[in-house]
Amino acid sequence: MRLNQCQNFHDFRRMARQRLPGPIFNYIDGAADDETTYRRNTQAFEACDLVPDVLRGVAQVDMSVSVMGQKLALPVYCSPTALQRLFHHDGERAVAAAAGKFGTMFGVSSLGTVSLEEARKISGGPQVYQFYFHKDRGLNRDMMARAKKAGVQVMMLTVDSITGGNRERDKRTGFAIPFRLNLAGIAQFAIKPAWAVNYVTHERFRLPQLDGHVDMGGGAMSISRYFTDMLDPAMSWDDVAAMVKEWGGQFCLKGIMSVEDARRAVDIGCTGIVLSNHGGRQLDGSRSAFDQLAEIVDAVGDRIDVMMDGGVQRGTHVLKALALGAKAVGLGRYYLFPLAAAGQPGVERALDLMRIEIERAMKLMGCRSVSDLQRRHLRFR
Numbered sequence: 444m445r446l447n448q449c450q451n452f453h454d455f456r457r458m459a460r461q462r463l464p465g466p467i468f469n470y471i472d473g474a475a476d477d478e479t480t481y482r483r484n485t486q487a488f489e490a491c492d493l494v495p496d497v498l499r500g501v502a503q504v505d506m507s508v509s510v511m512g513q514k515l516a517l518p519v520y521c522s523p524t525a526l527q528r529l530f531h532h533d534g535e536r537a538v539a540a541a542a543g544k545f546g547t548m549f550g551v552s553s554l555g556t557v558s559l560e561e562a563r564k565i566s567g568g569p570q571v572y573q574f575y576f577h578k579d580r581g582l583n584r585d586m587m588a589r590a591k592k593a594g595v596q597v598m599m600l601t602v603d604s605i606t607g608g609n610r611e612r613d614k615r616t617g618f619a620i621p622f623r624l625n626l627a628g629i630a631q632f633a634i635k636p637a638w639a640v641n642y643v644t645h646e647r648f649r650l651p652q653l654d655g656h657v658d659m660g661g662g663a664m665s666i667s668r669y670f671t672d673m674l675d676p677a678m679s680w681d682d683v684a685a686m687v688k689e690w691g692g693q694f695c696l697k698g699i700m701s702v703e704d705a706r707r708a709v710d711i712g713c714t715g716i717v718l719s720n721h722g723g724r725q726l727d728g729s730r731s732a733f734d735q736l737a738e739i740v741d742a743v744g745d746r747i748d749v750m751m752d753g754g755v756q757r758g759t760h761v762l763k764a765l766a767l768g769a770k771a772v773g774l775g776r777y778y779l780f781p782l783a784a785a786g787q788p789g790v791e792r793a794l795d796l797m798r799i800e801i802e803r804a805m806k807l808m809g810c811r812s813v814s815d816l817q818r819r820h821l822r823f824r
């Protein structure tokens with residue numbers, strides 16, 4: 444399959460699967476336990492029908508939104524994801540550049556493979572820095588200071604990963620960082636020599652956000668030990684309140700699911716929340732963010748920017764979330780498979796297809812701007 448033949452998520456996924464060694468494809472594609480939540484995330488959109496208006500004069504549509512103080516040309520952004528240079532040698536550079544071209548926001552993960560400073564220079568668009576809460580409070584403070592100095596606009600603390608999810612596909616293949624592949628896993632790499640040549644002929648794989656803390660050579664700390672040894676499962680609302688104060692700018696929590704927690708986020712001064720179950724990769728059986736959206740928008744939507752992610756594969760999925768009151772919608776695997784398939788041109792093609800789908804669907808819904816999308820445009824089965 445070639446890039447210009449890719450028309451949708453499924454095509455990109457197929458192309459990524461062809462290109463990537465099995466353990467890496469399954470790291471992206473996989474989720475926790477029985478992957479029920481992963482499947483449910485997309486199914487949730489399918490249980491909701493659109494009810495269009497017609498004859499509304501939709502020659503021009505405005506897809507822009509304002510979220511967390513940022514103006515985005517599209518109502519979607521690239522959610523932060525780990526290890527992108529493992530999927531394609533350009534990794535975060537490709538995603539930062541593509542997001543910038545489309546006038547939208549992108550996230551750099553604490554487990555990113557390009558420094559947040561370099562990503563900042565590449566993209567003209569707004570940047571999120573996603574981080575986890577470490578036992579070492581000094582490290583937390585240093586990270587925030589570093590992000591501030593680099594000009595990052597939005598801090599995003601992920602709160603659903605206090606411990607690693609049970610990713611059984613990774614256990615089967617032996618996927619870990621540093622690599623600790625089993626024989627079947629090694630064989631999978633051997634049959635994708637193009638990926639392997641690319642990997643070894645580009646700069647050394649690093650986690651620049653955690654330089655000095657996580658050793659990619661395999662000595663000091665693997666990623667799974669990063670989660671178990673360095674992150675603080677005792678993190679509390681008081682800890683986060685102190686961070687929000689220290690940052691003093693746009694601060695959101697990613698992985699909020701309950702109304703109670705959404706209210707607390709408002710109380711401690713957060714400016715945004717992302718309803719998310721981490722793409723089904725953490726707590727299997729967790730509700731989909733889309734199903735939980737209306738309740739949370741009703742409770743706090745007038746006081747905080749509510750975003751959501753999980754399972755978004757189509758422009759119509761985005762429209763449904765916006766109609767329920769989301770301010771913007773995060774994309775994960777939707778841009779990761781194109782990244783793996785074709786680097787920056789892949790991400791650009793995926794964002795362009797999404798832009799075209801959103802524009803077409805808005806016209807077909809009789810909506811000239813995102814604010815025209817209302818709950819009356821939706822019926823749940």
Ligand SMILES: Cc1cc2nc3c(=O)[nH]c(=O)nc-3n(C[C@H](O)[C@H](O)[C@H](O)COP(=O)(O)O)c2cc1C
Nearest residue numbers: 471522523524525552601721722752753754775776
């Ligand atoms: C391969 C992969 C790596 C991810 N890494 C991170 C991460 O480092 N930090 C984080 O907050 N979320 C991470 N996520 C979750 C995404 O930000 C997002 O919440 C999720 O992918 C949305 O679901 P979707 O993939 O169905 O769109 C990751 C997701 C994937 C698929």
